[in-house]
Structure formats: structure tokens, C-alpha cells
Amino acid sequence: MPPTQQKALFLQAKQGAFALGTRPVPSPKAGELLVRVEGVGLSPLDWKIQKTGFYYTGTYPAVLGTDVSGTVEEVGEGVTGFAKGDKVFSSVEYAHDNAAYQQYALVTAAVAAKVPSNLSLDEAATLAAGIATAALALYDTPNTTAPGGAGFTPPWDGGRGKYAGKPILVLGGASSVGQYVIQFAKLSGFSPIITTASSSSERLVKSFGATHVLDRNLSPADLNSAVSALVASPFELVYDAISLPDTQEIAYEHLAPGGTLILTLPSTLQIDETKKQLVFQVYWSPHAPSHRKVAEQLFAALPELLLSGDIKPNPVKVLPNGLEGIPEGLKELERGVSGVKLVARPKETA
Ligand SMILES: NC(=O)c1ccc[n+]([C@@H]2O[C@H](COP(=O)([O-])OP(=O)(O)OC[C@H]3O[C@@H](n4cnc5c(N)ncnc54)[C@H](OP(=O)(O)O)[C@@H]3O)[C@@H](O)[C@H]2O)c1
Known part of the structure; x- marks a missing residue:
């Protein structure tokens, strides 16, 4: 008792x-x-x-x-x-x-x-909270009035490897949330997975699946140039796990028209509505009624994803x-x- x-x-x-x-x-x-x-x-x-x-x-x-x-x-x-x-x-x-x-x-x-x-x-x-912040944002359905997501097909529901060849930019790959975003991006097949981190965190983020690590201490101008040098066209998916005003600016700079930008903090951006982009702040809680269905699927899938080492x-x-x-x-x-x-x-x- x-x-x-x-x-x-x-x-x-x-x-x-x-x-x-x-x-x-x-x-x-x-x-x-x-x-x-x-x-x-x-x-x-x-x-x-x-x-x-x-x-x-x-x-x-x-x-x-x-x-x-x-x-x-x-x-x-x-x-x-x-x-x-x-x-x-x-x-x-x-x-x-x-x-x-x-x-x-x-x-x-x-x-x-x-x-x-x-x-x-x-x-x-x-x-739990870090994974939910990563996965609900990527895989729940878009929702303009309640917490939602980017609408990608979840890896536990046929989406494993589905986005092969599509690049993703993850700002703040060494953060708790960023580590889980990188791992789910890898499971979904996104490639290359480009992230920003301190040089001391490079090995860690690569162990989770990052393919390119850019020094987060570079000036915004130098970071923008380094990102542009790696991909021919802008990103359809950017996840800014840090979402401070300067990382949001970098994230938005590289977002393709029609692309999706996921933020962890409120937007400080001037959005160009003509570009028809989806820019939203994730909501971490699996208890949010609008997240609940996908959250239950996520928690049901997690023991196997963790046991296999797909998610660490x-x-x-x-x-x-x-x-x-x-x-x-x-x-x-x-x-x-x-x-x-x-x-x-x-x-x-x-
Ligand atoms: N909206 C939501 O529902 C939600 C949910 C969860 C978290 N959040 C917010 O998301 C943010 C991240 O949370 P967290 O728990 O993941 O944070 P965390 O683990 O405490 O973040 C620490 C990491 O952030 C990295 N970092 C700091 N500034 C950076 C920058 N300018 N560029 C790139 N990386 C940077 C550092 O990387 P290095 O080690 O490489 O230096 C460090 O490893 C927080 O503001 C948190 O409040 C929001």
C-alpha cells in the first residue's frame, strides 16, 4: 500500500x-x-x-x-x-x-x-514532453484554432522513410526537443538533416542522425550562408527548437514558399502571407484535446521505438x-x- x-x-x-x-x-x-x-x-x-x-x-x-x-x-x-x-x-x-x-x-x-x-x-x-513536442508538431494534423501539427505521416502509421530525399533544417539540435526532432526526422526519412549546435555538441547530434552540423555561434549572416551552401533550394520543413528572435529569422530565411516552420516559442516574425507557408508554435501537451488522438498513438508506439533504439x-x-x-x-x-x-x-x- x-x-x-x-x-x-x-x-x-x-x-x-x-x-x-x-x-x-x-x-x-x-x-x-x-x-x-x-x-x-x-x-x-x-x-x-x-x-x-x-x-x-x-x-x-x-x-x-x-x-x-x-x-x-x-x-x-x-x-x-x-x-x-x-x-x-x-x-x-x-x-x-x-x-x-x-x-x-x-x-x-x-x-x-x-x-x-x-x-x-x-x-x-x-x-515524454520532449518527444511529444517533437512528434505532435511533426505528425498531428494542421489546426488553425487549437494545437495541431504539420501533418506528416507518422512513422508508426506507414510514414517510416516516406520523406526520403527531402531536407530538413533543425535549429538547436542539441536541445532536449531538438534531439528528438532529429531522431523522428531520421525515422521519417528526411535527408539531409541539417542542424545548428555548439562544436562540443556535434558528436551528440550526429549520433542521433544529423548529417550536417553548423556552429550555432556563427553570426546570423554566416549561418545563413552556411545553410545556403548545403542545399540548392529552400526547405519545405524547418523546426526551430530554440525560437529566439534571431533563430526564427534564420529559420524563416530558409523556408520555401508553401513550406512549414515549427516554432517552440511565440512567433516574432513578419510573415509574408503571399508565400502560403504554415508557421505555428507547437504545444507540448498530449492532454490537449486536439492532440489527444495522435498522442495516444505516439505513446502506444514508443516502447517499440525505444527498445529498437530508433529513438534514444x-x-x-x-x-x-x-x-x-x-x-x-x-x-x-x-x-x-x-x-x-x-x-x-x-x-x-x-
Ligand atoms: N511550445 C512548447 O510546447 C514547448 C515545449 C518544449 C520546450 N519549449 C521551449 O523550447 C525551448 C527549448 O526547450 P528544451 O527543453 O529543448 O531546451 P534545452 O534542452 O534546455 O536547450 C539547451 C540547448 O539549447 C541549445 N541552444 C541554445 N541556444 C541556441 C541557439 N541560439 N542555437 C542553437 N542551439 C541553441 C544549446 O545547444 P549547444 O549544447 O549546442 O550549445 C543547449 O544544448 C525552450 O525555450 C522551451 O521553453 C516549448
Whole structure:
């Protein structure tokens, strides 16, 4: 039996400080799993919420965190395919009982997956939100009124290798999201896969499938010239995993008329509507109603894609001190990490 109380990391007030506290261990409702959280992947969204107060609309004190891995403790009514003791991972919602920065969380079974035997629980904590941000943007259907995607055929539904010979530009290939974009682009057959990264990240992004790596520290003019030198015509697909104003400008410079540009942050671009391009900001959450169908297909496909090594996790840096290590980890994430996902282990909370 799980305990009745657990430790959780609370954001005490809007733009306030984090503090450790206790809260009840929830019971799973229909369709949910109660998971003992063993790995938590830190998300940039969390330091942004703490710093600016944006995005989070629930009550305070809040529990944040989007990525969990752990062990199923209880199975809610109607759930099939999961049993007590299974190792699982998922991307959770910002609701008190569901969020990741605590020792027990409720997980929606339809968008959870079993951790394959070749991955550790630390590695599994890097997967869900980053993969969803990459794959939902590439494979969900275009939608002008709700979160959607670029409409490419998913590799789990006949699209494996389908886009052979089509080049893709991925800005920020060493970021958590960028690493997953490169791997899905490779599965879909896109080639060449051209990305930007620091020279210290070149080997990493090539290990995921990047064919050409351009130094992200070049001036925008030099980066533009380097990209143009590699391809004869503009790109039908560009994924800007960084989406700062200067990377957006580079991304848009190389986008073909009729092409698709995927951004991770709001657009700062002046769009030329006559070019009939699809430019949109991805929404990471598999819980968005418009994403849900493709998200369920994605999570059903993931154990096999991970076991085969077609999709590999982000490299992990484990933080010390369990939940209490998360505030310092979020500061580190804000300062900038290179090529790694920061992971906390809630059970190591003193
Ligand atoms: N809209 C959504 O739903 C959504 C979902 C997820 C993330 N996001 C946003 O997407 C962004 C990326 O998130 P993340 O978790 O993937 O970030 P991350 O892993 O923390 O990003 C760190 C990496 O970014 C790379 N980088 C930084 N500036 C760069 C630049 N100018 N050009 C190329 N690479 C650069 C660095 O590469 P090097 O190591 O090569 O230096 C570093 O490895 C964040 O702003 C996040 O908030 C949005």
C-alpha cells in the first residue's frame, strides 16, 4: 500500500519561492495510474513559470513538473495494459495530483507507456514532453484554432522513410526537443538533416542522425550562408527548437514558399502571407484535446521505438538531494545546459 502522505515541492505563490512540504497521496480515478515517481525531468517551462508567472492558471501553492518515470502503485478503474509494479513514463498535467515534482503522481494511462528494458528510469524521465513536442508538431494534423501539427505521416502509421530525399533544417539540435526532432526526422526519412549546435555538441547530434552540423555561434549572416551552401533550394520543413528572435529569422530565411516552420516559442516574425507557408508554435501537451488522438498513438508506439533504439533518450544529468535539488536545477536550466536533461529523483528527498 502507498503511504497516505508524501513530500512535494511547492511553488508557494505566483513568482514566489519553492519550498518542500507534504500533501496527501491521491487515489487514481478512472483511466489513471498512481505512480511512485522515481525520475523527474526538469522543463524550462517551470523556471519560466516561477520567474514570470505566465502559463500556470491553477491555485497556489502549486506543484509543477511535466515529465515523470516511476512504478505503478495502483491502477484506476477501466485501465487496461498496465499493472501494479510496471515501470512507466508519461507527460503529466499541471494539476496538484498529477504534476511531477512530488513522490506520487496521478498519470493518465492513455498517454503513458511502459519503460523498455534497455532504459533506466532516469533516462525514461527525459522522454515524454520532449518527444511529444517533437512528434505532435511533426505528425498531428494542421489546426488553425487549437494545437495541431504539420501533418506528416507518422512513422508508426506507414510514414517510416516516406520523406526520403527531402531536407530538413533543425535549429538547436542539441536541445532536449531538438534531439528528438532529429531522431523522428531520421525515422521519417528526411535527408539531409541539417542542424545548428555548439562544436562540443556535434558528436551528440550526429549520433542521433544529423548529417550536417553548423556552429550555432556563427553570426546570423554566416549561418545563413552556411545553410545556403548545403542545399540548392529552400526547405519545405524547418523546426526551430530554440525560437529566439534571431533563430526564427534564420529559420524563416530558409523556408520555401508553401513550406512549414515549427516554432517552440511565440512567433516574432513578419510573415509574408503571399508565400502560403504554415508557421505555428507547437504545444507540448498530449492532454490537449486536439492532440489527444495522435498522442495516444505516439505513446502506444514508443516502447517499440525505444527498445529498437530508433529513438534514444536525452543524455541525463542526475541532480542531488531529490525534490530539494530541483530549485537549483531550474536555475541551472535557466543559465543554460548543453545537450543534457536534468533529472531529479524524488525518493532521494531527505
Ligand atoms: N511550445 C512548447 O510546447 C514547448 C515545449 C518544449 C520546450 N519549449 C521551449 O523550447 C525551448 C527549448 O526547450 P528544451 O527543453 O529543448 O531546451 P534545452 O534542452 O534546455 O536547450 C539547451 C540547448 O539549447 C541549445 N541552444 C541554445 N541556444 C541556441 C541557439 N541560439 N542555437 C542553437 N542551439 C541553441 C544549446 O545547444 P549547444 O549544447 O549546442 O550549445 C543547449 O544544448 C525552450 O525555450 C522551451 O521553453 C516549448
